[in-house]
Amino acid sequence: MKTLDFKPKLVSAIRNYNKQTFMADLMAGLIVGIVALPLAIAFGIASGVSPEKGIITAIVAGFAISALGGSKVQIGGPTGAFIVIVAGIINQYGIQGLTIATLMAGVFLIGFGLLRLGTIIKYIPYPIIVGFTSGIAVTIFTTQVKDLLGMQMDAVPSDFIEKWIAYFQNLTHIDPWSAGVGLVSVAIIASAPKFSKRIPGSLIAIIVMTVVVLLLKQYAGVTSIETIGDRFNISSQLPDAVVPELSWETIKGLVAPALTIAILGAIESLLSATVADGVIGDHHNSNTELIGQGVANIVSPIFGGIPATGAIARTMTNINNGGRTPIAGIVHAVVLLLIFLFLMPLAQYIPMACLAGVLVVVSYGMSGWRSFTALMHNPKSDITVLLLTFFLTIIFDLTVAIEVGIVCACLLFMKRMSETTDVKAVYDEIDLNEDADMERGNLEHLSIPKGVEVYEINGPYFFGAGNKFEDLMGGFGDRPKVRIIRMRKVPFIDSTGLHNLENMCLMSQKEGITVVLSGVNEKVEAVLRRNNFHKLLGQENICNHIDLALARANEIVG
Structure with missing residues (x-):
């Protein structure tokens, strides 16, 4: 009988831990915590929940992923990939449904790890990964057009095509001040790496544009720029742990979205861990990583959070700033907790157009357009899977896209294998x-x-x-x-x-x-x-x- 494959990297990392390593982890954790702040707020709002829920997810899930995961440098939290899924679940099942689906996804992830499926998940065809990642990027960009341009319009339709029809119909209702804030934010984020390698462009944009908007409101009488405080009531109080009521009928109805969260979380976290391995010369334990991700997605919704997974951008920021053990990820969670407790009320002044600009840049980074165009030169079967997954993601939803994409990839694989004989x-x-x-x-x-x-x-x-x-x-x-x-x-x-x-x-x-x-x-x-x-x-x-x-x-x- 095989033994349990659960060996958190934190256990082995602290055996030979020293002051020098701690100082490197402390500095990396501090920087990653600051980097994660605007992203957590933006991902929370874009997913259809309040901004503090995004930060709570980064705190709770980020801590669990670092403490129990199978990678030395993985940084966990809410990511752009989940925006589409979370928003869709909330629209259909409400916040309670999202909480239950996230809990179920956590159980699925733990099951994947216990069944040693960590290595198998890595073999999901590359065209499917590129297809739904690019589709998510397009969908995220589409959801941010209204806030980016400050469009004065009624509720935005949920359907992708209907969204764009509504946008074109309301082009005359664009607020120039909000559009200016959004576009300048994008420009700041895009150009920030040329001036600062350590301070993230998203944080610079948020600080600069928040100050600019406050000055415009105070001295120029500009009141049309919407801020987080205009849309949400900001709270800096930690929520109580609440386990939702579960019924068999609810569980049955949420199996598909929960499985989608689990599969996407597994893919993204293992891809992030694999990329990190190549940079630091280490080997992560994929099954331990899945179990850690599972625990994180069970704990996060109990405290009011949303789904979480390993985040490639934050993980790379951690590595580039000297983080080499899970202590850096734990420090990042503590930094976010302190910001949440003492500085969260200041988030109400952040312009919505600026957050939209942050997500527009995130969607561009996620799009992987170079990989997408490169795959278009591959065999027709790969192109078919790529385009099918991409269009199903943007027109329907990610659940359908992953299910159909995997089925098509399996059928094409069987066809290819039969041709090899x-x-x-x-x-x-x-x-x-x-x-x-x-x-x-x-x-x-x-x-x-x-x-x-x-x-x-x-x-x-x-x-x-x-x-x-x-x-x-x-x-x-x-x-x-x-x-x-x-x-x-x-x-x-x-x-x-x-x-x-x-x-x-x-x-x-x-x-x-x-x-x-x-x-x-x-x-x-x-x-x-x-x-x-x-x-x-x-x-x-x-x-x-x-x-x-x-x-x-x-x-x-x-």
């Missing part, structure tokens, strides 16, 4: 120079006796391979007495392959043809034996190599 007929003689399964001495060729057909399977014997026999069997002309099937290049056989092989053998026997298997390896022979092929064909008709198979064929023909 080749079944060919061998006429007249066999070239022994290519045969590793043959005790051939000085012979170079081996003639095929009259009345014997030889077929060779090259590759795994599963779905699709059996049908290829039917296309070849009519090519010999006269009905044979023996069919030799060479399986020396068959590494394994699945249930579909077994079924096809059995049907072919039974069909041959009805026609009075003896089937002889040649070059069967031990693994495949064990599968055949468990399925009683030695009784169906006779043990003497299952041979180790071609010379024995031909000798057996000569006996039957003679």
